Amino acid sequence: MTNFDPALAPAAGGGTVPTALGPPEPAIRVDQVTRRYGRGRSAVDALRGVSVDLPTGSFTAIMGPSGSGKSTLLQCAAGLDRPTSGRVLLGADDLTTMSESRLTRLRRDRIGFVFQSFNLIPALTARQNITLPLRLAGRRADRAWLTELVERVGLAQRIGHRPTEMSGGQQQRVAIARALITRPAVVFGDEPTGALDLATGKEILTLLREVVDTLGQTLVMVTHDPVAASYADRVLFLADGSIVEGMDGPTADAVAARLTRLGG
Incomplete structure (x- = not known):
């Protein structure tokens, strides 16, 4: 089974989209990544030679049945886990060859994270x-940027409150602002609406969509929810550790139908 590379997909209506400058450089390039757990007969390949470019300024959702490798792909792409083989490039930097200390600094400065548990x-x-994140790096916050972020995520009236004084949606808005404060190259979301009710989840997804559209942020999100995936520019479907299909301009119904065929 071959891997799907959305950078090679034809344009809608057939053919390719001509451009004088060529496609933009990917924010993240995953190149023939395999992740194996265990040894010998008990070894399990969570990823099997996955290759994909994640375009700069795009919103990509990663989906698949339980055990398909979607969380492992996110962890390898974000530098949270090291591939058994292959490369992960953030711009020109190869995450797979970095020391742990350098990788820690890179994650702190150039990668943002939004988790289900805030x-x-x-x-x-x-x-x-x-x-x-800035305090841990010994840096001062840019007041103008902090003010803009707080306003964008709708927390201007809650900035002095502690998490126990805030709703789940407000806490996730804090987490999103925290992920953006360093102006990262990529933000990774792992089921960012999984702990929220339906209405609040839609508010958070709308906010994430606006972050991509207005700030040009690159966003990669693992989700099991077809509605959440419909907010993305494209969806990558995994099965048995391989990317088996990509869908541009996804709708919730189309995503749900594809997951059903995959057994998700």
């Missing part, structure tokens, strides 16, 4: 949680 520090205010 991962906020209860003793800190919203402002302190948002600026924590």
Whole structure:
């Protein structure tokens, strides 16, 4: 089974889209990545030679049945896990050859994360949680950028509140602002609406869509929810550790139908 590379997909209506400058450089390039757990007969390949370019300024959703490798792909692409073989490039930097200390600095400075469980520090205010990555790096917050972020995520009236004084949706908005405060090259989301009710989840997805459209942010999200995936520019479907299909301009119904065929 071959891997699907959305960079090679034909344009709608057939043919290719001509451009004088060529396609933009990908924010993340995953090149023949395999991730094997265990040894010998008990070894399991969570990823099997996956290759894909994740375009700069795009919103990509990763989906597939349980055990398909979607979380492993996100972890390898984000530098949270090391591939058994292959490469992961963030711009010109090869994450797979970096030392742990350099990789830690890169994740802190150039990659943002939004998780299902928010991962906020209860003793800190919203402002302190948002600026924590900068404080850990010994950097001061750009006040204008912080103010813009707080307004964009709708927290202007909650900036002095602690997580226990905020709703789940507000806590996730803090987490999104925290992910963006360093102006990262890529933001990775792991089921970012999984702990939220339907209405709040849609608000968060709309916010993520706006972050891509207005800030040019690159966003990669693992989700099991076809509605969440419909907010993305494209969906990559995994099965048995391989990318088996890509879908541009996804709708919830089309995504759900494809997942059904995959057994998701």
